Amino acid sequence: MAMKLGLIWFGNDLRSTDQKMLWRAAQEVDQLVCLYCDEPHVKHPSRYATQGMSTIRRDFLLEGLDDLAMHLESLEQSLFVSQHDAATSITLLLNALPISHIYRNHHGGWDEQQTLRQVANDFPDVHFHIDHGLTLFEPWQLPFQVTALPASFSTFRRLVENIDIASPMPIVRELPPAPNLNLPLIRPWQVEPIQGFHTFVGGEEAAQQQLSDYFATDLPRNYKEVRNALDGWENSTKLSPWLAQGSLSAKQIKACLDVYERDNGANESTYWIYFELLWREYFHWYATCYGKKLFLPGGLSNKQTQTSFYAERFRKWSQGNTPYPIVNACMKQLNKTGFMSNRGRQIVASCLIYELGIDWRYGAAYFEEQLIDYDVGSNWGNWQYIAGVGADPRGGRHFNLDKQTEQYDPNQHFIKKWQGHEFDEQLDSVDAADWPISPH
């Protein structure tokens, strides 16, 4: 019988546990290539004048790849990393090797969906096995077609929150070996130096550590009361970066939460952790359902929205140099750590859109560059929500920045910690010679 050759195409699922693709491949093929495409477009400036990926975000990714490569090595496999875009990489591989099976987790982003469609079209004889390792549910479990996703989160939540969630997959102990592979720009992973110390460390090891640390405490019992804090490691789960990278799965968190509730009792706070995971789930299917609309100025609405851009204001917003100390503190925290609380994100987004009058997509693109938990659906979906062009039945969220400061930073500790009071007297330059032509 002919040798069967498979390809696992990794993306935002950089883990070896709860990974159905590995299980299937282990059972179905004799040789296996494990591939990650280090897409060139995320390293170059975007149309929103952002630079692709910040150093902190990039370092977090490199740590994740490092960890995955190590886990694969312990299974006598290798992680190959391509410097080409995914469509080119897979075409090169399929032309060089008799690959008959491709394993991939479904990704919600428009570009990812397009690439998959293109490759599947170009190679109709290859079996594509699509799993759903990024989400709690499989599409067949949903009581509606993904293309008919409820227009509001509340409806979605009511329809799905009692559906049984599959347990995480058991650990894979053995994988088929890799074939000989010698292609330019598709090479076995090599450790790249990380440029300094960061608050979050990428990879499965660190993800599992944070998961067990968080659920080993009493913190889940009070989550709902403190989750809106602007700062403080213990005030929310801090799992989003690893979830976005896929070094942790949503099912693994839910399984831990279930054990916690069984052993310590359930309350409103423990339920609320699940509630927030459902928001993430909603935005995943939202991205899948609405595709390109996620990036349109009018979003899902037919509204004629403002698409104004003021380079100087945008630069000041992104650097934390606006007349709003709370916004400055949040932005400085983001730039320094790659992370910002959910409350902070709502505040700075509202400021960009409603106080500074800038097209919301510039803010979303800046977050994409900086956030180590960047996730296409959660990011662009939340921005749309605040801009009033997405899933918010109330039509946008304009926050009163003074009130937010009084409520969430009454003693201004957070603002002082991040020097939010340091800003230029004037928001807009009055002298034409001071006008920047670039946002950076």
Ligand SMILES: Cc1cc2nc3c(=O)[nH]c(=O)nc-3n(C[C@H](O)[C@H](O)[C@H](O)COP(=O)(O)OP(=O)(O)OC[C@H]3O[C@@H](n4cnc5c(N)ncnc54)[C@H](O)[C@@H]3O)c2cc1C
């Ligand atoms: C403008 C804006 C942009 C955002 N961009 C992203 C993004 O790119 N990636 C991202 O993961 N989250 C994003 N969020 C959602 C939220 O801010 C983060 O998920 C959360 O702050 C992460 O911290 P945590 O893990 O401690 O969350 P917790 O409060 O502990 O929540 C647990 C998990 O639930 C999910 N979750 C919580 N809140 C939300 C939410 N509003 N929407 C979707 N999922 C949620 C996350 O996966 C999170 O890890 C954004 C929110 C706003 C307002």
